[in-house]
Amino acid sequence: MAKSSKIPDPTIERLAQYSRPLEVLLKNGALLILSEKLAELCGVSPAQVRKDLAYFGEFGIRGVGYDIRALLQEIKHILATDREWTLCIVGMGNLGRALVENENFQRRGYNFVAVFDSDPKKIGKTLPCGLTIEPANKIRELIRKLGITIGVISTPPFEAQRVANLLIDSGIKAILNFAPTRIRTPDNCAVENVDFTVKLENLAYHLGKIS
Amino acid sequence: MAKSSKIPDPTIERLAQYSRPLEVLLKNGALLILSEKLAELCGVSPAQVRKDLAYFGEFGIRGVGYDIRALLQEIKHILATDREWTLCIVGMGNLGRALVENENFQRRGYNFVAVFDSDPKKIGKTLPCGLTIEPANKIRELIRKLGITIGVISTPPFEAQRVANLLIDSGIKAILNFAPTRIRTPDNCAVENVDFTVKLENLAYHLGKIS
């Protein structure tokens, strides 16, 4: 049963990772998987896999393993990815465009329904995906009209907090931020940051210890 | 002093994060910062900041704070970002192009010196940044010739492991992987994965608990 208050944060992150190979296996027609196998595919320990899943219920069959289809469904349900989400992107530069054209998001239920920019030269342009770039001053209106719940920020860092405030003001409850700066949000708005250079610096650190 | 074996992994990640606001402060002419202020800017506790830094030495002045310029230099030295790195990108789709055009990397000493693709229609094209897309079969040759140490993978997931093997074979010691799949590397090759959809699923989980 879901003792929902006490779930470790890393567990949530791993659940998403578990779903990747499960999807592939399911597509390939596999029916069953052992914690040991899934662990290996994800680079974690088998006990970790079992414990992560056990936080939410008993999804396996002792002595047998996990039914792949059922397990995937459970994980998707836990992560609330068994429904459709509507998102918008603010800042349609190189990264924003790469995001909106990537069909991985769509396939997982993350639907971009509006994209914004403040550059007059970009506003009004229609993208290959069919969306037209809207001016930043329509953010509030369109978020409400289209019922957008997740906002993606891919503006330069200096604009990120201003944009975040605008999104929060418009009722957004979750933000994915690609600008390499921390943005502040009230407690009722979740933020996840993606900063590639931090990852690179991690690599550099490890390389530096060798060479 | 560097008891280098016992540094927590999260500490390394945070060091990179500390450097962001420090760079901004330095540019703005600030000279001094307190652990409390830096902590606030990064969303961590002041004790955490001090402890993280203390793993590597005594960089502050008691009763006074940290000299911003010196601290930044120390952090860069620890992370080995006080030197230049040469990298290549394999897979010049939307994401690969966004990465190579982003001057943030260059500014931090991460220099893309070669980019590869397997699509004949893309090979030979010259990008705004001045690099020409090379065929995948020149990966080995160019990595050696240009002394490339870090490889970036932005191919579809199905190709990622194959590409990784090629990079490892060519002597690469660190890989930044954007394909949403785990890649296996020998112990002497570090990997960092960047998976946006995992972050989104994190957000969805938190949203799901509310609405």
Next chain:
DNA sequence: CCTATTATGTGCATAAATTCACAATAAGCT
């Protein structure tokens, strides 16, 4: 030169996350 003030550096306590090890249980076999 001494005292008050301030903010760092750090040993110790606490909390969080992972791993261990085994009891529980399902399925197959005889």
Next chain:
DNA sequence: AGCTTATTGTGAATTTATGCACATAATAGG
């Protein structure tokens, strides 16, 4: 049915990371 085998689910032990609280050291002011 009972016995064997396999793998899950989980409490307890261990490891890892964070936070606390104060000793330490530097500075400023009288």
